[in-house]
Amino acid sequence: MLAADNTARLCSRCHREKRDELRTPPAQLRNEFFETGEFRAAFESQHIGKIFRAYRNHPRHLQLFGKALNQELLGRWLGLTQAQVSKIEHGQPEQNLKTLRNYARILHLPQHLLWFDLAGQSRLSPPQYSRANGNNLIVPASRDDILVAATGMDTLELLQRVRTSAIDSSAVDALNITVEQLCCDYSYTDARELMAVGKSWLGKVTELLGNHLTLAQHRDILDNAGMLALLVGCLEYDVGNARSAEATRRMAMELGKESGDPGIVGWAHEMLAWFHLTAGSHRAVIPAAEAGIQAAPSRSVAVQLYAQQAKAYSRMGMPEKVHEALENGRALLDKLPYPERPENHFVVDPDKWDFYAMDAYRIVGHDQLAKRNAEEVIRRSVNPEGVVVSPMRKAEAQLTLAVIAARQGDVDEAALLGMGALQGGRQSRPSLLMVAGELEHELHTYGSGTGADFCELLNDLKRAP
Template identity: 50%
Template sequence: MSDDQPTWAKRIRAMREARGWSQTEAAEQMRRHSPRALPETDHLARRWKAWELGENKPGREYAPIIAATLNTVTQSLFPPDEKPNTGLEILNATGMDTLEIVSRLQASDVNDATLEAVRITVDKLCSEYARQPPFELIGEGRQWLRRLVEMQEQRLNFRQRRDTLELAGWLALLVGCLEYDLGDRRAAEATRQAALSLGREVGSPGILGWAHEMSAWFALTAGDYRGVVAAGKAGESAAENHSVSVQLIAQQAKAYARMGKRAEMESTLERGRVALDKMEYPSNIDNHFVVDPSKYDFYVMDCYRHVGEDRMARELSDEVIRVSSGFNNQDRWPMRIAEAQVTLGVVAAREGDLDEAVSYGRKAIGNGRKSLPSLAMVSQDLADVLRERYPREREATEYLEQLRAIQRPAS
């Protein structure tokens, strides 16, 4: 395969091969996902071969059919070009830096420009969740949350008060996620409840949906799979059309995978794929509380790993690592990379390669930015395979000891 081929072409081929289809079979599969009659199979097969060669990028007509055939989201397979983040958003948009924003808040000089600057600051903090160490970001998040609470004592009109409470809700969600990443479930649950209350007060479907998503996440990492489904359904009802509804669906699919309910898992994943495919591409995919199209592959990877679909899990892991790495000279989503590395470790262990399995497992544990409960839960899949297949191997035993060290704080 040529290195100068576009990424989408390479991925179409990799996803087809992971399913064990010939090009003709893949073309024929397209009929199941097309709302209209398609040309003869020979014609479709020739077009499929051309797509895999990187010729004639699929347009609006065929792109969603190909994505559905390969069980992914259209804008994940064919993402739009992205402009790099310069880090000057606040100054460029408002003419104020952080010091001036704080000075205005302290002086009770709260106007629309100041509120817009605070809004951009909150978005920036939520966008740093994936990369910044949680013990550093949590302090900044709590500090800004305190400032927003103090603003309620000032003279604000109705719209300003509602806006500040909504921003406080998003910050509460961020702080709660960071508390959970650090292993403090009690504090995280209290903060989640505060966010839920703020979401109800301002009538924000997004905040309400994410508060329920956090509940589903907590239940998933605790092994309460029925609780995941209950929280997911409640969250979907509250979230309306916000993108969090897709993540709520994904958490339910993960729970079904762990409950051994394969049919429910697959139908739930497809429901999430269809929902996400209908949404516009986000303006800021780095914000933790935005579900970007590439995250769908991350959800499916988890489910496939758990149910033993190793070839497709490997292909998805490679894709998750590719899109999560090397953006602006740093990894964009380190925690997704870690879970993809665990998945590759599980596949290697099942295929009999202990050295590679342990190597991937150690890379995941050594990742600088981690969520302790999530990593402990995902790594348990690798631990189970190692205990079953390599019970007396020193390398496996040593890795399991390392894993126990990160599981203790998450329990």
């Protein structure tokens, strides 16, 4: 029986579940969402505060929750306080282009409705959308399109400048954009293909360090080389080349130290923690993560390092330490602004945090929390057109649901979910094998022949080169 004042017409449990969906901004919105009278007037006014208000008062929110989104929730997405949101909504129009772009990116405001250009897009030409391949996985849009729109030069011109050491501020900006886009491509691009591209750029960028550069240029080149080394090392580990991955990780560490970038140093420690975790050296994860946290205590990498500690403690049977690590990570994440490009592999946003917490919850037996996070991860891994944008996260979330199904006695559902996870396209082999092995263990508690098809597929994956 619903209360008389329940205008949303939802039971309390359904209401909580709907509210949980708003812990982070919607992953993507259809253009129809913005086709309301209030939105049209807001975009025509060129006032971002009025767009905030139109967003909060959208009929969809009124239908789902019986009231508008509040300023505090919107502010949490944008890295603002409630008072700051109120000031923006009722004050003079924001003029800072970088700030406007950041708000537009977080709220997924369509370029064709804006009065300013987003990075890599233009109001004067149609947007370059990524497309889905035959496996329904997203394929990145041309990096040249992004580069030309942002800097006026394409990859060929950038390469020519790199080869001739014609490095100026435009070339450095173009290099920054190229490296960042490669890091954003990590989640869905074929690992071997991206690794080849990353290695090629890493070779070219490191050659530049021997040339005559200004101090600022030298630091920028070092930073880009460090990020490329991190990316290549992750990809090498994804495909099972642990020895090369460790060598590249150490290279990234040295580049980070030389450039004085604590973020790069922190991520190099995070990679080591990840290597130890997937190799089963759970105790070694803790000092590796602690070293990274000390190197970059206020960066988003520290959030992921706390998550790695939680994953290790859960496998060591230390639930109190698990909760302590998760609390530390969540507290830091809440202090950080929402990232401009959450798809970048080397940033942490609330969606990524839910993914990591899911793993720890599963291991310590908090099945309801693990299931909630897994379902949320799967929901956010697919865009409104049905294209999988985070196949690796989706696969591990499917395995989490499979483990929970096995614990509840539904071994057929567990095996089916597990097989789907192993056939999901883009993979990180060590992480996938670690979680799939946990499902295999759960299935074997019902007898050695249980889930035979899943186990056969898992063995094929283990034997694959």
